Amino acid sequence: MSFLVVEQIGPMATVQDLGRKGLHHAGVSSSGPMDIPSFRIANALVGNGENSAAIEFAGTGGSFSVVKPVRIAVTGGGVDIRLGKQRLLPWESYVLLPGDVLAIGALRDCVWGYLAISGGVDVVPVLGSRATHVRTGLGGHEGRRLQAGDRLPLGDASAGANLALRQPWRRSGGPIRIVSGPQDDYFSVETRRAFLKASFVVSPARDRMAQMLDGHVVHAEGAHDIVSDGTCAGSIQVPASGRPIVLMAERQTTGGYPKIATVATVDLPRLAQIPSGRTVCFASISQENAEELLIAERSALRQRLATLVEKPETYDVSGGLPS
Known part of the structure; x- marks a missing residue:
């Protein structure tokens, strides 16, 4: 062996x-x-x-x-x-x-x-x-x-x-793209707008389970506790501290914090690769757009691997x- x-x-x-x-x-x-x-x-x-x-x-x-x-x-x-x-x-x-x-x-x-x-x-x-x-x-x-x-x-x-x-495999640049929800209704319109305008710092408090974001504090007007429901990779939970938590590969399967948005799957590796201390911001896209971007990236990767x-x-x- x-x-x-x-x-x-x-x-x-x-x-x-x-x-x-x-x-x-x-x-x-x-x-x-x-x-x-x-x-x-x-x-x-x-x-x-x-x-x-x-x-x-x-x-x-x-x-x-x-x-x-x-x-x-x-x-x-x-x-x-x-x-x-x-x-x-x-x-x-x-x-x-x-x-x-x-x-x-x-x-x-x-x-x-x-x-x-x-x-x-x-x-x-x-x-x-x-x-x-x-x-x-x-x-x-x-x-x-x-x-x-x-x-x-x-x-x-x-x-x-x-x-x-x-050719080198290059990640896209610009803001990290997100899809609203599933509990975006727990956050006021003003809070959601501020979330998209804000800059966040990738915290050293990170592992394979989650990444903490520092800087801008996010308040859930509809409460910071919900009946636990399912999570997915990229879920952005907001606990009472107001520090967003992005769930990653080794995340728990359920969670009791409201999720203001979900990182588009196509951008999750890019977020994971951003070193601690760097600044990130977010841009909202539709679910349909997120799916199209992921399909396009997977196609590009298959073509790259074939050559x-x-x-x-x-x-x-x-x-x-x-x-």
Whole structure:
């Protein structure tokens, strides 16, 4: 069996796939990656299926070694990657051989990074997914964050070329787009207008469950408590403190705070990648527009993945030698 050995690791690294589906009614969160496009690109670069498990990390990656040759790729944003003395680039795949150490440093101008390994991280699925839900100790590697000394089993890797994106994957700019509700009627017209005009600061109080926003205080005239109802990724809850809370991948499935709006799915990875201390603002769009934007982005991503560029040297991962 092939393993990825964790030599050193950052504080927020977990095993993730695309998450658990269809279990919210049972109180089971979806989990999955914070930045789905970056996750999918990483898997494509090493020849994996889109739902193969990979490592998600925040801030700093770590160092890794293997017992058999594999292809690796790191995505998410700018980051220092080294294989011994060789400097590697993100958004490209490389061969990692036994005896070598892959070192992934600090991310630049983003928060979440992804390390994909050919064959995928082959931990045992729990409730149909390999994704880690840290707060409940579900899935992933022993239901927890990764730590130095972990040995992660890898699936069988097929031989193939090292690949790169023909063009960088760029996130859109401008305000974060939101859809009103579902409890926007708890907020006055003046409050909703002020919400759209205001600037918020991304707080350091953030994790895979939620992101706090500082700066402008939001008051719910209709009360800050509701009968708990379902949440979704991107729900913007407003508790009595007036500090908006944006629910993310590892969110709870229900909540008792009114939700003034929901971040459009197409912009949720962009919000997740904004470093703490940066300023964000919001723009309201219709649900129909949000759906159209997401469909367009998914189409663009499929086209990009279909046109990955083969790098000059190709490698047979089974033997670790140029082919």
